[in-house]
Amino acid sequence: MCVRLIVLLAFIFVIPSVHSNEGQLDKSLSELNILLDQDPKQAIVKVSELNQFFIHPQPSSRLWFELKIIEAKAEIKLGLYQDAKQHLYQLESYLPVMAQFIEAPALIKLLLAQIEQKQSNIESSFTLLEQALGVVPKELVVLRSDILHSLARGLRYKARYREAERVVKDAISLVEPIDDKARLGTYYNQLGVIYDYMGSLQLALRFHEKSLKLQRSLKNQQGISNSLYNIGEIYRDLEKYKKALLHFKQALEVDKSLGDPIHIANSHGKLSQVYLQQGEIELALSHSQSGIELARSSRSNSDLAWQLSILAKIYVAQDALSQALSVAHEALSLAIAAKASRTERTVRLVIIEIELVQGHYEKALVDIEQVLTLPGIGTSYLAKLHQYKAQAQEKLGEFENALHSLQQFIEIKAILHQDLDKQQALTLRQNVEFIRQEQALKLIQNEQALQQASLENLKLQRGMGVSLLLCFMAIAIYIYKRQQQKQKYVELEADMMAQSLTQKNRLLADVSHELRTPLAALKLTVEAMQHNIEPDPKKGFDKIQKKISHLDNLIKDIYQSAQFDNDVLTLDKQPVDVNALIGEIVEEFQPMYATKQQSLLFAACTNNTLCFVDPARIRQVLFNLLRNSHFYTSNEGQTQVSFESNEAHMKVTVEDSFPGVAEQDLEKIFERLYRCEGSRSRDHGGSGLGLAICKQIIRAHGGNVGASHSEMGGVSISLYIPFEETRSGS
Structure with missing residues (x-):
């Protein structure tokens, strides 16, 4: 009861004083808008505190209207789309009694359109934005620029980059005369993204750096995060992965502090891409799963499709091709449903990559031709398609067609470089024109x-x-x-x-x-x-x-x-006690080694010895290695088999005594039909393919092999196989 009395007294005495001082009101709202950009969660708390002054909705009050708008903006930033829609629909119902707020109809349509964009409903957002442009008064240039900026974002999602570039430049031209640094920073960032998608990396980086400079001067955390994210994307395209990781990690930390689930998911996705390109599969998978979980909870089909395309590439890197293809097709369905043209092309490229890895070259060619018919394909996408086309045609023995596709790939790459040259020449001319104008001004003065x-x-x-x-x-x-x-x-x-x-x-x-x-x-x-x-x-x-x-x-x-x-x-993988398997094989070879008075020893592993492998293939590898060691080691020689394991992989080493192999032969002994010079040359009836097959089997398990000089005087061959979780298929 006391609390209600205090609120009522505040409403009676504080609100009139606020209305009597419009300058103070504008200052308070300006501070609240700054807080909205820096910490939307805290902004909602402040709005809730101020809303206590209003026992009932007061659509005629400027303060009440502004607080509702700020509350809806904060909810959009935090991914609370249904709450934001509810508040905006409430405001829309009061429009007949809010005629004094001339910006209200267009502003409400704009915020509803932004929610539709966040949820990948691009066509619906276009309708709302066109309605907003139709009702916004000409004198409200700032609001008009915001509508144009959102329209450019939608055009970008549809891969209509030239139109998006024109629209965002119109938005910039509206706010440059009034030096609105906050909006200029946002619009520069949007223009940088568009240039990046168009392949103009130099222009993209220039505008992102301009945006970052403005956002830091304003201490706008969300703007800083967006610029860091997009600059990191350019460094990723340039294969400067350390710089890309630095920018994406900083962006993720800022996004987590601000709480926008879509932004957090996107930063996870970019980190996953970079770690995948660096071969750090576990880190890539961890970030990918985090991004997918957030995208699913946000119900954004376009963002979820992009996240799933990254997961498909990770499965390719793990040789889980059936899983990769299944995930890629799910991503394609989501991208088509969301009408996200750029994401659709990205997913189709992933599917083509999977088909090439699977050896389905004819299917890959059909899909490549289908993608080539899609409208608005960028130059870099086109180059990649012709590169994949040449690869498939070569594998199918269509060498003339492959050569033609390769020539098209080279020509497109040349066009990209020519575009860069034109951009540099344009920059040069702009600089010269600036100098000329500056000199003319000095002459007048x-x-x-x-x-x-x-x-x-x-x-x-x-x-x-x-x-x-x-x-x-x-x-x-x-x-x-x-x-x-x-x-x-x-x-x-x-x-x-x-x-x-x-x-x-x-x-x-x-x-x-x-x-x-x-x-x-x-x-x-x-x-x-x-x-x-x-x-x-x-x-x-x-x-x-x-x-x-x-x-x-x-x-x-x-x-x-x-x-x-x-x-x-294919491999028939199953949990195998490798200690027992090696022990059986060594026991089988003892009679053979006894014929040359050779000793065969086995040092078993004391750690985890259960590994997920194909026992028949591993037996074949060890059989080849021990057979070779027996044939090529001198009488009364010695062969040592050792088995070690740690958390990451298992290691099996087979080493023997004199004679050894020359240094120049060590790297070649795994080549097919390769003959070493000297005492280890093939004269025992072997096919010359044993070690090559050993290497292929170990690599099929995701591992590797290596050869070196043995301390016993002969050759030491080591097998490395990563541990896997037990599962039903390979």
Whole structure:
């Protein structure tokens, strides 16, 4: 009861004094608007405190109206869209008695349109913005500029960048004469985003830096976050990932303090992209999941589609291609439903990447042609599409088409560089024009010293002529160097294709040789038995059986290696006690090693020995390594097998004693059909593909192999396989 009495007294005595001092009222509202940009949560608290002065709605009160608008803006910033809509609809119902507030109809439509944009309802927002433009009075240039800014944002979502650029420049032209720094900072940031999407990184960075400078001078935390976010995106495009991470992390911290779920989700998404490009998959997945959770809770289909496209790329990096494709198709459905053209193209590119990794090259070509028919494709998107097209055509053996697509890719890249050159030349001309105008102003201000000024002007013009000449020479040299780089790139592409063809021919020749040698021996033995030259028929049949077995093993190894190359051989992963598996294999090899008086030892692991692997393939790898070690290690030699593990991966090492391998051969022993010089050259009937297949099997498990000199005098080969959570499929 006492509290209500105090509120009533405040209403009776405080409100009249507020209305009697409009300057004080404007100051209070201005401070509240600043708080709205810096801390929307605190702004809602302050508005709630002031709303206690009003027992009932007072649509005729300027203070009540302004507080409702600030409350709705704060709720939009915090993602409380339904609450904001409720307050705006309430205001709209009072419009017949709010005629004195000439900005009210347009302002309410603008805020409702911003909510629709936040929820990816772009078409609805266009309708509301057109209505707002129709009712905003001409003298309210600031409100008109805000409407144009929101319209530019919607056009940007629809990938209509040229229209968006024109509209946001119109907004800037309205507020530049009144030096509205807060809006200029916001509009510069919007223009920077548009230029970034258009591929004009130089212009984008310039406007983002102008925006950041203004936002810092105003201490506008949300504006600072937006600028940091967009500058980080440019650094990501330029592959300067450390700078990109620094900007995105700062943006995320500011976004968390302000509480806008969409902004927080977007910062998580950008951090996920950078960590993925740096190969830090776990960090990328963590940020991606955070972004997806926030986007789902905000019911923004466009933002959720973009977040899911990032998750799909992470699954590709983890070789979980079926999951990647499923997530990508979900993202595509959401982007199409939201009519988010840019997000749709981004998701379609991800699907094409997945199809290329899966080896579905014909399907990828169909999807590429479909994307090429979409309107408003940027130059950088177009270049990437032709690059993917060339890759698919090469894999399908369509080399002429692949070469044509590669040429289109190079030409588009050249156009991008030419655009950059034009932008630099335009900047140069603008600078020269600025100098000329500045000099003309000085001449007007110094009419009394006309002769001296004329002389100085002449000197300046001569200097400008020389400067221009030097600048144009520099531009010509730059263009010449660019053409040289382009020519070198083309030559490099040709050399790479020639090297690839040479490697294929060499591999075919080696395979032919490997098959010819046992076939020739087999033929001689058969002919010897046919003409009764072989004195011991049983021994002859044994030779034939041995050669046939050798041929069979060689063909099996070649076939298995080809299966790994084409990604058609799947793994049957299951939880395996690796200690027990290695122990069984070592026990099986003991009799073989005893024939050469060799010792075979096994140092078991004392930590976690359960790993998610394909036991048959791991057995094949260890069989090849121990067989090689037995054949190539001298009599009475020693072979040591050790197994270690930590939280991240397991490590299996097989090392032996003399003889070893030359330094130049260590990096090549995993190549197919490679022969070492000296005592470890292949003379034991192997196919020459064993170590290559070992490497392919370990890489299929997500691991790696390496070879080094052993302290025992021979070779040490280490296998690294990451631990995985037990799951049902691979």
